[in-house]
Amino acid sequence: MEPPDKLDKCLAILVLRAVGLHEPPAATKKVLSSQEGVASMLGLGKPKVVATEKWFRGSSYKAAAVECEDEAIKSVTEGLLVDLEGMTAELMKKARQITQKDILRNFRPDYIENNVNFTFRSKLQEHWNNLAIAARGLATNTRLVFNTKGYIMGDITSGYIYTSGVFDSEEQTPLNKVSKTHAMYLLPHLCVEFPEFETIIDWRRLTAQDISERISKGMLDNLNLLSQRTSFLGTCEVCESWK
Numbered sequence: 628m629e630p631p632d633k634l635d636k637c638l639a640i641l642v643l644r645a646v647g648l649h650e651p652p653a654a655t656k657k658v659l660s661s662q663e664g665v666a667s668m669l670g671l672g673k674p675k676v677v678a679t680e681k682w683f684r685g686s687s688y689k690a691a692a693v694e695c696e697d698e699a700i701k702s703v704t705e706g707l708l709v710d711l712e713g714m715t716a717e718l719m720k721k722a723r724q725i726t727q728k729d730i731l732r733n734f735r736p737d738y739i740e741n742n743v744n745f746t747f748r749s750k751l752q753e754h755w756n757n758l759a760i761a762a763r764g765l766a767t768n769t770r771l772v773f774n775t776k777g778y779i780m781g782d783i784t785s786g787y788i789y790t791s792g793v794f795d796s797e798e799q800t801p802l803n804k805v806s807k808t809h810a811m812y813l814l815p816h817l818c819v820e821f822p823e824f825e826t827i828i829d830w831r832r833l834t835a836q837d838i839s840e841r842i843s844k845g846m847l848d849n850l851n852l853l854s855q856r857t858s859f860l861g862t863c864e865v866c867e868s869w870k
């Protein structure tokens with residue numbers, strides 16, 4: 628598979644995308660590491676960023692690992708990135724910390740079988756299983772909101788959905804209980820693969836209306852997909868150090 632641009636440019640995209648991807652999706656960090664943010668920093672169109680990630684995922688693991696060796700990352704960081712307009716000291720500091728492992732971890736679903744050391748493998752799988760359970764619960768609750776068009780008492784991770792019943796009465800249906808912490812850790816993982824989830828900062832703050840407006844049918848399908856697949860890309864604050 629041919630890279631969609633010069634290799635150093637592709638690598639610059641991956642490094643910038645990896646910066647902040649493992650962090651909680653606070654608004655400022657998301658702007659920096661979103662596909663749009665990275666495209667605009669590098670003066671490219673977003674499709675180039677999308678194509679680069681696709682190319683990197685589609686290459687063989689060995690080829691991908693060679694493309695992002697630590698030396699190559701260093702040369703791109705100290706060459707292409709350091710002089711970029713909009714580059715801040717804080718962002719540069721983070722870019723300098725990105726390693727080959729970070730890039731592979733963020734963009735290769737087969738990272739675990741190729742790299743993660745044995746001690747961390749079972750921990751990581753357990754973490755992923757918990758994220759998958761949270762994804763399934765959130766998908767079920769989201770579908771309930773879609774189907775009933777009611778309003779939420781509590782929030783999408785717990786509580787009830789109220790809908791109007793007969794004679795103006797209200798009927799309440801309990802939502803599935805979803806671990807709030809796992810729902811939170813799920814977000815950075817989700818955003819790596821499906822950037823459309825970047826508009827969700829905190830599941831608990833979503834009203835029924837937000838859910839209908841911000842979660843599309845396609846996003847719901849992707850939540851379901853991950854809950855079945857039980858493997859995730861990227862890292863969150865829990866699994867970041869497991870390499």
Ligand SMILES: [Zn+2]
Nearest residue numbers: 862863865866
């Ligand atoms: Zn994680």
